[in-house]
Structures are given as structure tokens and as C-alpha cells.
Amino acid sequence: xxxxxxxxxxxxxxxxxxxxxxxxxxxxxxxxxxxxxxxxxxxxxxxxxxxxxxxxxxxxxxxxxxxxxxxxxxxxxxxxxxxxxxxxxxxxxxxxxxxxxxxxxxxxxxxxxxxxxxxxxxxxxxxxxxxxxxxxxxxxxxxxxxxxxxxxxxxxxxxxxxxxxxxxxxxxxxxxxxxxxxxxxxxxxxxxxxxxxxxxxxxxxxxxxxxxxxxxxxxxxxxxxxxxxxxxxxxxxxxxxxxxxxxxxxxxxxxxxxxxxxxxxxxxxxxxxxxxxxxxxxxxxxxxxxxxxxxxxxxxxxxxxxxxxxxxxxxxxxxxxxxxxxxxxxxxxxxxxxxxxxxxxxxxxxxxx
Numbered sequence: 529x530x531x532x533x534x535x536x537x538x539x540x541x542x543x544x545x546x547x548x549x550x551x552x553x554x555x556x557x558x559x560x561x562x563x564x565x566x567x568x569x570x571x572x573x574x575x576x577x578x579x580x581x582x583x584x585x586x587x588x589x590x591x592x593x594x595x596x597x598x599x600x601x602x603x604x605x606x607x608x609x610x611x612x613x614x615x616x617x618x619x620x621x622x623x624x625x626x627x628x629x630x631x632x633x634x635x636x637x638x639x640x641x642x643x644x645x646x647x648x649x650x651x652x653x654x655x656x657x658x659x660x661x662x663x664x665x666x667x668x669x670x671x672x673x674x675x676x677x678x679x680x681x682x683x684x685x686x687x688x689x690x691x692x693x694x695x696x697x698x699x700x701x702x703x704x705x706x707x708x709x710x711x712x713x714x715x716x717x718x719x720x721x722x723x724x725x726x727x728x729x730x731x732x733x734x735x736x737x738x739x740x741x742x743x744x745x746x747x748x749x750x751x752x753x754x755x756x757x758x759x760x761x762x763x764x765x766x767x768x769x770x771x772x773x774x775x776x777x778x779x780x781x782x783x784x785x786x787x788x789x790x791x792x793x794x795x796x797x798x799x800x801x802x803x804x805x806x807x808x809x810x811x812x813x814x815x816x817x818x819x820x821x822x823x824x825x826x827x828x829x830x831x832x833x834x835x836x837x838x839x840x841x842x843x844x845x846x847x848x849x850x851x852x853x854x855x856x857x858x859x860x861x862x863x864x865x866x867x868x869x870x871x872x873x874x875x876x877x878x879x880x881x
Contacts, residue, residue, distance in 0.1 A: 547800030548578055549589035556592035558808040559778045568613040570782065575620035577786055580708035581793040583624070590626050592806075597621055597630065604634055611643045612652070615659045623662075635663040644668055650676050651697050654704045677701045681719035687726040688874030690821065695726040695738055702745035709748040709794070720751055724867035725874070731757060731861055732821040736764040736813060737784040740791040747794055756864040758795060765792055767814035770802045776810040785811035818853035828876060837873040 555574050560567040571593070578585070596603075597618065604614050615638060619631040638644070644656040644667055654677060657667040680686075681701055686694055702723070705713035723746050730739035740761055743753040765788040768781070789799035827846040828835055836842055839862050847855060862868045 547802065547804045548583050548585060550804040550806045551800065552578075552585075552589055553592040553806035554804075554809050556596070558806070559782075562596060565610065565613075568610055568617070572613045572616045572620075573783060573786060575617055575624070576708075577790045577793075579620040579623050581790060581799070583793075585624055587625055590621060590624060593617075593621055593626075597626055597628065600630060601633065604637065608641070608643055609646070611638050612655055612659060619659065619662050632663040632665075635660045635665040639665045639667060642668060650680075651700060651704075654701065658704045658707070674705070677705070678716070678719070681722055682716055684718050684721045684725055685874050687722045687729070688871050689877075690729055690733075690825070692735075692738060695730065696741065698722060698726055699738075699741040699745040702748055706745075706748040709744075713749050715749045720746070720749060721867060721870070723749070723751075724754075724865065725871045727753065727757060728861060728865055728868060728871045729821065729875075731760070732824065732857065734816050734818070734820065734857070736761055737781075737787050740784075740787040744787075744791055744794050754865055756860065758791075761788060761791055762795075762797070764788060764814060766801075768802065769812045770804065771810045771812070772805050772807050773810075774808055776808055778808070778810060780810045781813040782811045784813050818851060818857065820854040820857040823850055823854045824858060835876050835878040837876050837878040838869070839872045842872075842876060 551574060555571050559570065600614055600618050604611060607614070611634075615631070615634050618634055622628060622631050638656070639660055644653055647653045647656065650673055653667075653670065653673060657670075657673070660667045681698055687698065702713050702715065702719075705715075723742055727739060727742040727746075730742055739757055743757055743761065746753045768785050768788070770785075793799040824846075827849045828842065830849070831842070831845060834845065836845075839858070843855070843858075850858075862872075865871070
């Protein structure tokens with residue numbers, strides 16, 4: 529009797545350049561239709577990461593978006609409400625090697641028609657200002673805009689409590705102030721504390737998407753993230769699964785995948801070390817085996833008036849209600865985060881029953 533052993537070829541790992549080219553084609557042509565606003569969001573996020581990390585791309589890699597580039601002026605005329613997406617994609621394409629000066633024309637039109645005047649958010653106004661400035665165009669005058677954003681960053685107590693919207697706004701303010709790592713954002717000590725508080729919450733939640741953005745923001749501010757965070761993110765980046773196939777759902781963890789690989793690039797590691805193809809792909813992060821933030825919040829709430837602002841005292845009271853995995857995560861963070869004691873004082877909300 530003969531035993532036949534079938535050998536499956538090992539999936540080929542992409543280089544950063546070939547991986548980026550495959551991602552461009554997949555996101556541009558294989559996941560969503562260009563008429564879908566989520567197509568704009570996905571492609572704007574991918575191109576932004578490729579541009580700010582200085583990814584070198586062959587001209588041929590941009591061909592998947594050549595049709596979009598040729599028609600983007602008409603799109604802006606009909607969809608001015610999406611001007612930030614449209615302008616961002618266009619500017620990044622040109623800065624990555626697409627020939628043309630369409631970005632300058634779009635920036636002139638956005639300023640002339642005051643698209644930013646429709647924004648209610650300071651963060652969105654700051655993004656618009658940065659986009660226009662990339663082609664030397666001045667946006668609406670607002671002398672207090674930067675000061676208001678810095679004041680938001682400096683209010684550290686905001687970031688000692690779970691509020692993902694505020695945390696993502698914090699990281700994006702740093703991205704815009706630093707020109708994505710091209711200049712000193714001039715953050716004060718309070719803003720750096722805010723980033724550490726938000727990072728502690730992201731680590732407790734085991735949220736690699738948010739934690740990667742926080743680590744990048746810290747590096748753009750000239751600060752070193754805790755080694756615990758960067759080691760964990762390196763592990764999570766390695767554990768992403770990438771599938772390919774026409775019928776795959778794209779309601780996936782693509783943003784987490786992109787941001788974790790962005791973080792890898794910022795740390796000097798090679799990003800996109802996965803078998804990537806110019807086809808429909810689905811990105812799935814590793815399974816979470818515990819929910820430390822939820823467990824810890826529920827246990828603290830149950831303590832009522834007995835809440836105390838220090839972890840050792842609360843650990844002794846709550847350990848019977850916390851899983852071993854959660855205790856390990858919190859103990860590890862407490863031992864390796866210089867900001868943990870101050871963070872926990874706000875997070876515990878002692879005296880506020």
C-alpha cells in the first residue's frame with residue numbers, strides 16, 4: 529500500500545512594496561463600489577497610511593485608481609459633502625506618484641466655496657485646514673482653532689474614562705498637528721498624559737486598533753510608548769488572518785489591520801507581512817479570550833461607596849469577581865505603566881457612588 533502525502537505550498541509573504549500594491553488593487557476594485565461612501569473611507573485610510581510612511585510604489589500600482597483620479601473633479605462637484613475624502617485620496621495619489629495637478633485645483637475649489645464652513649467639528653476643520661495647506665491653499669481664518677484642540681488634548685481626566693470617540697479624536701489631533709510625524713506637534717505634559725491614559729484604556733480593552741493609533745501619536749510627539757504596548761501590538765499584527773475569495777464579507781477588521789501595520793512601519797518593522805493578493809480580501813484579528821475593561825468596570829461599579837482610588841486596595845476587594853485573565857492584564861499594566869496610578873485614580877471614580 530502506498531501512502532500519498534499532499535504537500536500544500538506555503539502562502540507567499542508579500543514584501544512591503546508588493547503588499548501595498550496588492551492592497552491598493554484590492555481596496556480600489558475588489559471590496560466595494562466607488563459609489564459607496566465606505567469605498568471612499570477605506571481607500572482614503574489606506575492611501576493616507578502609504579503616503580505618511582513613505583511607501584515606495586511603482587507607477588503601475590496606482591493604475592487601479594487612475595479612473596477615479598480622472599473623474600474626481602466631477603465627483604467633487606456632485607458630492608461636495610465628501611470633499612475631505614476626495615481631496616485626501618487625490619493628494620495622496622499625487623504624492624505617491626500619480627502625475628497631475630488635480631489636487632491643487634480641488635483645494636482651490638474647496639477654499640473658494642468654503643466647504644469647511646459646513647463643519648461643526650473643530651477636528652474636521654483642522655483636517656480641512658491641513659488638506660488645503662498641502663497645496664499651499666489657506667482655509668478659513670480661525671485663530672483659536674489650534675488653541676481649542678490643544679486644550680481638549682490637555683484635559684487628561686477625559687481620557688481616564690472609557691470614551692473611544694474622544695480617544696480617536698485625541699490621536700487625530702496629534703496626527704494633524706504633527707503633519708503625520710513631519711514636525712513637532714508641541715504637546716504639553718498634560719497632553720502626553722492624556723495619550724497614556726487613553727492607551728491604558730485601550731490596552732485594558734485589548735483594542736489593538738486604538739492602541740496602535742495612540743502609540744503612533746506618542747512617537748509623532750517624540751515620546752516612547754510603553755514596551756508592553758508595542759510588544760502586544762507586534763503579536764497582534766502577526767496574528768491577523770487574511771482570506772481571499774469572491775464571496776467573502778468585507779464587514780471585517782480591515783482598519784485594525786491597516787493601523788497595526790502602520791504602527792509596525794513607524795517602529796521600523798516591515799509592514800504587511802502577509803500573503804496579500806490583488807483580489808477580494810477579508811482581514812480578521814485574533815480572537816479575544818477576555819474582556820478586562822468590561823469586567824473591571826462592572827466590578828468597580830458594584831463596589832459603590834467602597835471604591836478606592838488605588839489598584840492594590842481594589843484588587844484585594846474585587847479579585848473574586850475578576851477572571852484570572854483580567855487580573856493578569858491589569859496587574860501587568862499596573863507594573864509597567866508609569867501613568868497607571870494617576871490613571872486608576874480617575875478611572876475608579878472613588879467617592880462618586
